[in-house]
Amino acid sequence: MAQLPLGGPAAPLAPSPVPDRRRARPREPARTGAKPSADPDAALRAKALLVHKRLCAEYHCPIGYFHDLDPVSELVSSLLSHRTRNADSGAAFKRLRERFSTWEEVIEAPTAEVEEAIRGVRWPELKAPRIQEILAQVLARVGDLELDFLAEMGVDRARAWLEELSGIGPKTSAAVLSFSRLRMPALPVDSHHHRVAQRLGLIGAKVAVGPSHAILRAQLPADWDAQTLYDNHEILMLHGQRVCHHRAPRCGACAVADICPSAGSAG
């Protein structure tokens, strides 16, 4: 997924070890007013809100959108970004737009030319025919290469429509609705967001990225707008990039260490 190039380099390691940071923070109920609950779903919802509040303060919500693409372009951008650094997928998208003036031209081009235009992304030999196939499916279903009509469908129906395209899953459908100029209230979950949510105990250790979308969305208020859901995704992603690394997470510098069951033991 495309990532947000926010801010400068990661903050330096906090000198205090994890237990000190955890002791320094008031416990959750005192800080939020949340009452201990016997309902595990309610407890997770309260925890998800607390995580949102803490990380929003840490990463300065509202977070600016990094794209203002039409939804077809966002769809292509999302396909290019899979397992690829932002800079590389962004450069590939730019070359694709320079080489072909319309998405129709991309469909009709020799696949080798599309592959050449997107060189630099991971698996260009797979992504080139996939992009052509998905664009062709959009054209066949809509009669045009546009997806602005999704705005009228509501998030659930729009995501279902997109996920009927071959190979489109919840992450891409949510990204198209949230990151494009449609600005719809959908919650994408990328690998960083997923890892942080797992370590915090918001989702189980065996819940994969795909199913995590519905679980994590259900923990957040149903009436949250597009910006707030976008913020939630971005702050969890940023936390994974800057603090809760795949290896050696910096728990001593973590704003949610006192409510994290993995503090000091993850990575």
Ligand code: SF4
């Ligand atoms: S305490 Fe450690 S494992 Fe838990 S969210 Fe923070 S950095 Fe990640």
